[in-house]
Amino acid sequence: MSVNLKDRSLLRIGDFTPGEIAHVLDLADRLKREKRERAEVRRLEGRNIALIFEKSSTRTRCAFEVAAADQGARTTCIDSAGSHLGAKESMRDTARVLGRLYDGIEYRGHGQRSIEELARHSGVPVWNGLTDEYHPTQALADLMTMREHRAGELAGVRLAYLGDASNNTAASLMMAAAKMGIDARFAAPRGCWPNEPHRAEAEAAAAAAGGRVSIGEGIEDAVAGCDFVYTDVWVSLGEPEEVWAERIEWLRPYQVNRSVMDATGNPGARFLHCLPAFHDLETAVGRSIHERFGLDAMEVTDEVFDSSASIVFDQAENRMHTIKALMVATLTGE
16 A cells, blocks of 8 residues: 655654554665665755754754755754743744744654644644653654564564653553554553553554553563563653652662563563663763662663663664654655
């Protein structure tokens, strides 16, 4: 079946059908090969793209900038300190201005309502680089990475997610996995479970695709036989520092360590993380948590993070390839 995503926005991964997601992944594979062979075609020559960052970013900003440059597009980075966004000018008015100047807009910020307003009034494709509720471009990279390490197949993949299953990364991962027929198991304390609407939507998508979504507190049941073990930070970007003590108490048992990887019973199991990861004492946050709580690592140990099972840097690179594919698909219809 032919897929044409021209002029479409990606505000959450649920916006795309399984066929449309597969189309983006296939295009990302092709663009990745072209880049490595130094045979890239500049499909976005002459295009202008606005990159809005109300929240700080490393991977998302770099991925969008490099992807756009590779394809011949120009970018303008806009942050809250350098614009009137939200202070002197509404999102609706900002959208109507940017839509006349740019061919596409990336937004990384706070509430989902803001990006929906941007998409509603700009008249150009808008891509969600992260909101409080969703992180769909991360989910595309997650799918691409798992598919690469499973000989191009996603249906039937067994994925375990441990830790804070209520955050934006988990919400998008759960829906992406469900749509692609993955057996996705989320293990978390009840206070960190996904909300009911997200869970119900994902369960319905999984049923339609022949996959499964399960939520529980048991770690061994979640990881048994898994192909991939995924975790994320225990306190998300923008959350207050005061929540650290509570999250550490809840989530310490869900740390991904060698025992967890061994419990998969699968010597080929791979480790995933969207980054940044607190796996050592080389960051200010890591040292602060060590001083306060005595932890040398948080959501993942250094032993796992730097092991041969870890494919987190493949995952990070694939942010750029999937974002490039998303921009090409929605701006050109390829």
